[in-house]
Amino acid sequence: QNYLYHVCANTTFPKNSIYNSSLNSLLSSLSSDATRNLEFFNTTAGQNTSDPLYGLFLCRGDVTADSCQACVAAATKNLAGKCSREKAAVIWYDECTVRYSNESIFSTVAVRPRVALLNTQNITDQDRFNRLVNTTMTDLASQASNAPTGAKKFGTKEVNFSDFQNLYFLVQCTPDLSSTDCNSCLQAAMSRLSICCSGKQGARVLFPSCNVRYELYPFYRMVPVHTPVPSPGKSKISTVTIIVAIVAPIAVAMGLLILCYCFLSRRESKKFNAKKASSFKKSDRTVTYDAANAANEIAKEIATADSLQYDLRTIVAATNKFSNANKLGEGGFGEVYKGTLSTGDEIAVKRLWRSSGQDVEQFKNEVVLVAKLQHKNLVRLLGFCLEGEEKILIYEYLSNKSLEYFLYDKKLRAQLDWSKRYKIFEGIARGIQYLHEDSQLKIIHRDLKASSILLDANMNPKIADFSLARILEADQNKRYASRIVGTYGYMSPEYAMHGEFSEKSDVYSFGVLVLELISGKKNSHFDSESAEDLSSYAWIHWREGKPLELLDPTLRDTYSREEVIRCIQIGLLCVQKDPADRPTMSSITLMLKSSSVTLPSPQQPAFFVRSETDPIIPKMGLENDHSIGIDMLSSANEAPLAEPDAR
Numbered sequence: 001q002n003y004l005y006h007v008c009a010n011t012t013f014p015k016n017s018i019y020n021s022s023l024n025s026l027l028s029s030l031s032s033d034a035t036r037n038l039e040f041f042n043t044t045a046g047q048n049t050s051d052p053l054y055g056l057f058l059c060r061g062d063v064t065a066d067s068c069q070a071c072v073a074a075a076t077k078n079l080a081g082k083c084s085r086e087k088a089a090v091i092w093y094d095e096c097t098v099r100y101s102n103e104s105i106f107s108t109v110a111v112r113p114r115v116a117l118l119n120t121q122n123i124t125d126q127d128r129f130n131r132l133v134n135t136t137m138t139d140l141a142s143q144a145s146n147a148p149t150g151a152k153k154f155g156t157k158e159v160n161f162s163d164f165q166n167l168y169f170l171v172q173c174t175p176d177l178s179s180t181d182c183n184s185c186l187q188a189a190m191s192r193l194s195i196c197c198s199g200k201q202g203a204r205v206l207f208p209s210c211n212v213r214y215e216l217y218p219f220y221r222m223v224p225v226h227t228p229v230p231s232p233g234k235s236k237i238s239t240v241t242i243i244v245a246i247v248a249p250i251a252v253a254m255g256l257l258i259l260c261y262c263f264l265s266r267r268e269s270k271k272f273n274a275k276k277a278s279s280f281k282k283s284d285r286t287v288t289y290d291a292a293n294a295a296n297e298i299a300k301e302i303a304t305a306d307s308l309q310y311d312l313r314t315i316v317a318a319t320n321k322f323s324n325a326n327k328l329g330e331g332g333f334g335e336v337y338k339g340t341l342s343t344g345d346e347i348a349v350k351r352l353w354r355s356s357g358q359d360v361e362q363f364k365n366e367v368v369l370v371a372k373l374q375h376k377n378l379v380r381l382l383g384f385c386l387e388g389e390e391k392i393l394i395y396e397y398l399s400n401k402s403l404e405y406f407l408y409d410k411k412l413r414a415q416l417d418w419s420k421r422y423k424i425f426e427g428i429a430r431g432i433q434y435l436h437e438d439s440q441l442k443i444i445h446r447d448l449k450a451s452s453i454l455l456d457a458n459m460n461p462k463i464a465d466f467s468l469a470r471i472l473e474a475d476q477n478k479r480y481a482s483r484i485v486g487t488y489g490y491m492s493p494e495y496a497m498h499g500e501f502s503e504k505s506d507v508y509s510f511g512v513l514v515l516e517l518i519s520g521k522k523n524s525h526f527d528s529e530s531a532e533d534l535s536s537y538a539w540i541h542w543r544e545g546k547p548l549e550l551l552d553p554t555l556r557d558t559y560s561r562e563e564v565i566r567c568i569q570i571g572l573l574c575v576q577k578d579p580a581d582r583p584t585m586s587s588i589t590l591m592l593k594s595s596s597v598t599l600p601s602p603q604q605p606a607f608f609v610r611s612e613t614d615p616i617i618p619k620m621g622l623e624n625d626h627s628i629g630i631d632m633l634s635s636a637n638e639a640p641l642a643e644p645d646a647r
């Protein structure tokens with residue numbers, strides 16, 4: 001069964017509550033009803049209670065009863081594990097969708113949460129292609145939605161695009177929708193498709209109530225049934241599908257992509273990118289191009305892995321054969337060296353631990369995606385090198401090391417006056433906001449900490465390692481497994497204890513960073529008689545009306561009292577126990593930018609009370625748990641699943 005993505009709503013119910021038993025019986029009833037040769041089924045559990053749950057499954061219109069049954073069984077099992085305490089959830093597989101909610105979901109259109117998956121390869125002759133996609137989809141949508149309510153609302157079509165290329169289309173609604181609702185759902189999906197995936201060789205948009213898809217290869221069972229056709233998962237035509245978040249919860253990279261690689265020296269492409277950047281500045285369009293636009297334009301140029309590939313000879317020469325003198329340090333993913341290219345450009349070379357088993361194409365595709373993420377507060381990924389056993393990532397070089405380096409050393413810390421620290425808060429917040437809300441891919445860092453904040457020559461912060469979990473997720477090397485999860489001391493309680501991460505887990509880590517930078521103390525090495533950790537310590541002083549006692553003495557008189565208090569408040573807001581109480585990253589940047597924004601009062605932080613029933617899971621317990629899902633989720637502004645129709 002080909003799992004695609006799932007979204008759990010962020011409203012949870014208590015353990016052993018009535019919901020719990022309703023959810024279990026709902027999921028098992030869905031699973032057993034799939035054995036009755038049904039393609040669609042909806043049911044309710046806990047009708048007699050105050051908290052009923054509504055659930056449904058929908059199998060792809062062409063799949064056999066056996067496949068449908070197997071898909072629903074896998075999906076319900078997976079949901080039970082992934083969203084066991086959420087009031088609403090949806091899970092998408094290639095061959096089925098399963099949903100439940102504490103609000104009635106029958107016969108209503110839900111277009112949130114939504115997920116778009118696309119093949120990154122562009123098609124040639126885009127205009128004609130887009131027109132063909134549009135007209136075929138529109139036809140199919142109206143045919144499928146015209147089926148009477150209750151009947152299968154499903155359609156597929158094969159259309160000739162060129163002498164040697166056929167396009168395959170599929171649309172489907174849940175049959176409980178009226179024709180009008182089905183059609184409007186499909187229209188909405190098609191318009192998302194044109195936003196996310198125009199000109200791409202394959203794409204799909206998945207809504208809870210309907211979905212649309214097209215590919216250059218057959219991905220559905222075609223009639224006559226006896227004709228053997230490759231199943232989508234086994235198609236010889238490899239495609240990589242990546243998830244593009246549009247404005248909603250989004251999904252994970254899938255499939256395989258055809259790419260022909262020539263091993264070219266990366267130097268040329270670097271020069272090319274540099275030239276590109278300056279040519280934007282020089283062009284007639286200068287007036288309208290700001291830095292962000294220029295970066296976007298450059299990002300567009302990074303279409304394939306070729307343009308990012310360095311050859312090993314270049315890297316060996318740049319790092320003086322990986323000499324010790326060039327070694328900057330070593331982390332959980334590999335050794336890092338400083339390198340100087342023959343152009344004089346300085347680079348940081350991360351020589352990853354020997355790979356085990358990750359698909360090369362997938363690695364390259366992830367690198368391409370991540371290299372496109374460009375923001376002045378993110379360490380830029382310049383490229384990669386894959387030769388023989390070597391697996392190397394190349395980054396821009398930051399000369400002032402990491403924030404951790406400054407935090408641990410009293411003398412260096414004293415160099416960080418208040419205005420520098422404030423600038424660092426702002427920069428980190430902007431960088432994370434970009435990852436969460438503004439970039440094309442929505443990324444949750446999952447491992448924000450002082451050592452992942454690097455500083456440039458002007459002490460501007462740049463977030464590092466925001467991509468490693470993504471790039472190395474599929475690598476079986478056990479050394480990575482322990483690093484892909486977060487770092488103790490910075491992990492939010494829901495992540496540390498239940499493996500649940502979201503933007504709000506990054507917000508939590510940001511809060512810890514803020515408190516560390518204000519106090520000059522490391523949370524993980526916190527030593528005080530009055531509190532067990534830094535946030536509790538900060539909270540105690542806050543509650544007692546003595547927040548300034550938290551202050552790092554090396555700050556002396558460089559600070560603005562008002563700003564410090566405001567930042568402590570922001571830090572405390574971020575480390576609150578309930579993720580929903582923590583602010584979003586965009587509101588944090590606003591709070592930092594404008595002193596006129598009123599801040600809410602913080603609640604007691606997460607780890608303030610430790611008891612037998614609320615233990616902190618030690619780091620060791622987490623080290624094997626690197627399969628905690630996908631690192632891209634919704635923008636914080638999006639409606640959670642429980643309120644999909646609210647807007």
Ligand SMILES: Nc1ncnc2c1ncn2[C@@H]1O[C@H](COP(=O)(O)OP(=O)(O)OP(=O)(O)O)[C@@H](O)[C@H]1O
Nearest residue numbers: 328329330331332333336348395396397398402451
């Ligand atoms: N782009 C860069 N420019 C300059 N120095 C860097 C760069 N990237 C990493 N370093 C330095 O290289 C060293 C190793 O970094 P790396 O990111 O591998 O490990 P870490 O962050 O210390 O640990 P972990 O991987 O466990 O999080 C650190 O001292 C870091 O500051």
